[in-house]
Amino acid sequence: MMSPQTYRLLACVLVFSAIVFAFVGCDRLHGKPTEAAPTVIGSPSWTQSTFNTSCLGCHSKGAEGAAIPLMNAGYWKVATDAHVIQVLSHGQGVSMPNYLDSDGGPLTSDEIAALVKGMRSMWGAGSLGGQGAQGGHAGQGDISATVVAGDAASGAKVFATACASCHGTGGSAGSVTDPMYLRLISDQGLWSAVVYGRTELGSPAWNQPMPNHPTGLTTTEVADVVSWIAQARPVSKAQGQAKVQTKSQPKNQNASDTK
């Protein structure tokens, strides 16, 4: 059995060494959280990794992904920076999250601008060339990237000639006037679906020549057909815009940490 003195000594030594251990060389200990490595906002690697972790899940390239592909020269040819920045900042429709920090998102306005610039320089200059959905074509490509108001009555005619073969009764591509569908997509979304299409999935890009529409569609025709389709959206809920969020959903439903 140890004597009381030994006990006392042992206790003192243990407590003392614990304290010393805690505060000596604290800055070099293993558990100290490392500060996040500084990434250069706007560098290609930053753009790529931000895109890969935050956007790729919905916007990929070619036939992959559920929303419009962004690794796609055709898109960048038409879309202006202002348009993309606007969409990125405040979201679009139901499922495109808003990323601006003052909207509750994870990115500052500088980061958003840098991301758009970076994406354009990566995919817009034709670096992906023919791999992009519409990249190789030398079509008109001059339909504006943003929605223009149109005339629904004339839209019905455009639909009948250009779209009904695939989207009409018995068509193979499925309805685009299903109210459930329209509650989920914005007019801008419809617009982009018509203008850029998803050629790998059999959905034509109407800013390109088509067999029975050698010049594609004009801006007016796209505007008309979009406003005709949008008419079928239940108004009580959506007021013409498919911003149908349940009231308990916070604004920035999903934009996660991309920093």
Place this chain on the structure above:
Amino acid sequence: MNREVILKLLKSPAQWIEERTGVVAFSAPLLFHHVPRSAKWWYVFGSATLMFFTIQIVTGICLGTMYAPSASNAWESLRFIDEEIPFGWMLRALHGWSSSAMVVMMAIHMLQVFMHGSFKFPRELNWITGVFLLLTVLALAFTGQVMRWDQDAYWGLGIGAAIVDRVPVFGDQMRALMLGGPIIGGETLNRFFALHVFILPGAAIALVGLHMTLIIKNGISEMPKPGEIVVPSTYREGFEERMKKTGVPFFPDAVQRDMVFCGVCLLLLVFLAAYYGPFGPGGMPDPTLINTNPRPDYPFMWIFGAVSLLPPASETAIMLVAPVVGIVILVAVPFLANSGERAPSRRPGMMLLAVVVVMAIVALTWEGVTSPWSPVMDGWSALPTPTQFVKGRTPLQMQGAVVFQFAQCRNCHELGGFGGKRGPALDEVATRMSPDQLIRQVQQGGGNMPAFGKNLNSAQMTAIVDFLSTLHPENEADSAIPGAQLPLPIKSPLTMNTVSSGAETPAGIHSR
């Protein structure tokens, strides 16, 4: 001036205070009360728990001076403490590890008391205050996890709210009381902050005081010996006599062992803190309602494991009833057996029970830690829907695929080999589930899947189920049996406008 005068001068202020407060007279028994000579290393766990509690209070107060208890700043303030304040991270690490250590030490202490039958007469209330201390400390650990205000905190709150939600009739009100509103928000943090720094520590300090008073009053139990039976009518006299004869003063005799053990614990604590660093904060707080990152802190890991094993049908009953039954049993322990043998060898049934409970908790913790549930946190925004699942889909199904990403299903479910492994891969889900079953699964959740009910509107629900119905091998039909889905007949826009969209039930699916 001679020696006497100096001594007197020095002594008199102390005497002055003692005469007016009785501090020494009051605390002397705390230090010098006699404890059984047989009280050896088994008896150190309570002191170690107290030490950890003290550390919690000290580090907690320090952290309280720097922490910003507001939803928008909490996370940043933790980063600030970690990175800018000298030793700030050490403070957080100590507070975090000491909290887990305290729970563990408390459990060990409790186990020892149970095994030695020390809860028997006259120490029933010692045990009961201990049970309430355990509950308070668990509540402190839970509310502490919320203080980090990161994704784990959201998860913990989400599960907590889901359990409260299951209470019949008052579920909604109780949830509102807990969260300060229908959803997790800034009010929630304030509420939990008040609990964590005022209410619960206050309760814990009061309970510790009570516990200590009872210990002084009733003395520390002797090592149990087979054949030494507790008889309430004669126990106290015998005990006091034995203490007078063979007891040793707590200070300086018994306390030495406590000191050594506490020293070892302290070293271990500092090592853990220094090596593993502070807990979290994990990912930025994300106001997503359904948080998919399921990692509670260690003290709750076994509950996490248990919940995952519950068959869905019995979940509500078990989740609501089990904690109440557990607490009642714990409180009842000293009343069920407050006399008789104390020695473990004479109470084999009780020992078996203790072993089973310990093993169950260890096994469930293991289950909670190791199961491959870790969701892929950025699956929803980083993993594109593979081509085979978007090819040939209608626009509505395509939107369903978008909602599948948007609602973060992908974080837990694989498509084409990529995604979380927390739930089953859904590549061929349409071969096992009908649209009705799919709706039920998504709306009501079950197993470890959160219920999405109110978080998806009818259009989102319709689209997602329509999309899921197409997930089958290519040569099979969609699950809208019988036959493949036919394209919708085109309707005139006029009739469309009158379609009721108010109903929040995914009725649209069957009208296709």
